[in-house]
Amino acid sequence: MTNQIEAEAPTATRGAPAPLIAAHDVRKSYQVGRDSVEILHGVSLGVHEQEMVAVMGPSGSGKSTLLYCLAGLEAPTSGGIILAGKPLDALSRADLARMRRSQVGFVFQSYNLIPTLTATENVALPYLLDKAKPPQDLIASTLATVGLAERADARPPSMSGGEQQRVALARVLAQQPQVIFADEPTGALDTRTGELVLAELVRIAHTPGRCVLVVTHDPKVAASCDRILFMRDGLLVRELHDASVDTVAATLAGLGSREV
């Protein structure tokens, strides 16, 4: 199965290590009234360790749907997904939930922080949910990395949106997941916080055994990635490597005008 995905994914190289995220001909339909509407029309891709990959495309092209399927938050209608070496369709719900907690991190715009817990306690929460002892040194150093050493004892209601987003990022980083999925991770942030979050994601992505997949509308975020996959109408239609902000913006504009 892995070999088939490796062979058919657009970026796969024979003999290379298996990708941490692999999708083969993924299709996803939603029931809208009596009709089944196909949103993803057969997407294949591979993201390898130490890679940061962006998915871009016009609004409604299926980026978030793809990310949710790859992350095991939505089941594809057909096709195969292998995440951190495990075929998602072979996992029980409990195994899938366990894997999402231990090997996968999500950086979304909603922070999902517990308002009554301090920043430190919020970052420790995944460990407590897993009945594990929170690594206090790692949690403190992760909060420091995102610039919140002074706010470790603050609670979310007394924090700005940017600070809350950084607590949410610290919670993901402190879990040390193999794979991080980020959906518009800097969309709601001021420039400085956005740059800090982006720099942290780039650093993590380039750590051995890790990778990051980010959905973004922001050419600056995409230009910080190693590869950019462009979607249109539920298909991957273009790929760029190490692209500049201008090239990304021009390619995106071309997608919108359907002239790619």
Ligand SMILES: Nc1ncnc2c1ncn2[C@@H]1O[C@H](COP(=O)(O)OP(=O)(O)OP(=O)(O)O)[C@@H](O)[C@H]1O
């Ligand atoms: N649960 C659902 N039921 C029905 N249709 C859905 C559902 N989720 C998404 N869609 C539809 O799927 C299409 C793709 O949505 P998706 O959110 O994946 O696009 P996107 O590229 O992430 O868009 P944006 O950039 O605006 O966030 C849209 O037409 C959307 O309305």
